[in-house]
Amino acid sequence: GQQVMQIPQYQHVQEGEDFTTYCNSSTTLSNIQWYKQRPGGHPVFLIQLVKSGEVKKQKRLTFQFGEAKKNSSLHITATQTTDVGTYFCAGPDSGGSNYKLTFGKGTLLTVNP
Amino acid sequence: DAGITQSPRHKVTETGTPVTLRCHQTENHRYMYWYRQDPGHGLRLIHYSYGVKDTDKGEVSDGYSVSRSKTEDFLLTLESATSSQTSVYFCATGLAGRTGELFFGEGSRLTVL
Numbered sequence: 633g634q635q636v637m638q639i640p641q642y643q644h645v646q647e648g649e650d651f652t653t654y655c656n657s658s659t660t661l662s663n664i665q666w667y668k669q670r671p672g673g674h675p676v677f678l679i680q681l682v683k684s685g686e687v688k689k690q691k692r693l694t695f696q697f698g699e700a701k702k703n704s705s706l707h708i709t710a711t712q713t714t715d716v717g718t719y720f721c722a723g724p725d726s727g728g729s730n731y732k733l734t735f736g737k738g739t740l741l742t743v744n745p
Numbered sequence: 746d747a748g749i750t751q752s753p754r755h756k757v758t759e760t761g762t763p764v765t766l767r768c769h770q771t772e773n774h775r776y777m778y779w780y781r782q783d784p785g786h787g788l789r790l791i792h793y794s795y796g797v798k799d800t801d802k803g804e805v806s807d808g809y810s811v812s813r814s815k816t817e818d819f820l821l822t823l824e825s826a827t828s829s830q831t832s833v834y835f836c837a838t839g840l841a842g843r844t845g846e847l848f849f850g851e852g853s854r855l856t857v858l
Binding site: 638663665667673674675676677680720722724731732733734735736737738 | 776785786787789793804837839845846849852
């Protein structure tokens, strides 16, 4: 079945440092989504990327979708303590339907103030 | 956030007993999902529904059944709970199609002794 892999599994940074998490799929994706889960909370949708090579920004967060649509990255510039949490990528079922998502295992980000 | 409520939020039960978790949504979303979240495994899909009385298995469906008799309710049943089913269970809903994003409930923490 489809696999979505994320690295690293954990990342600890000092406040103000940058952070990047990478997502790789075993199959070409029609789109990729990113979610954030705060400690003790539930996953919350951040963004969806659809086009090959797409780059989107949300304040200090930059999301990229690879040219081959098999990988993606999330980069946070100058981390803050509010960025703490687990970041998940998710891709739709390899059949192409959007309604069944496979999640990566996530990257847990901790920030030392 | 979408109106998604899960009940119970916390439950402790004994091995061999049946357990039912309920997910209720007020958003009229067509698609509903049950995921389980375990350390080191991320979010894994148990079952999902693409309409009333239309359900299908996810990647970790053994030992679980679901039912959806109304658009707003999606029930997850553990027919005979085992310790390996100790987990945090998340319900999610979505529109699929254009956006595909999922909206998650607050989660239900289940402990099987």
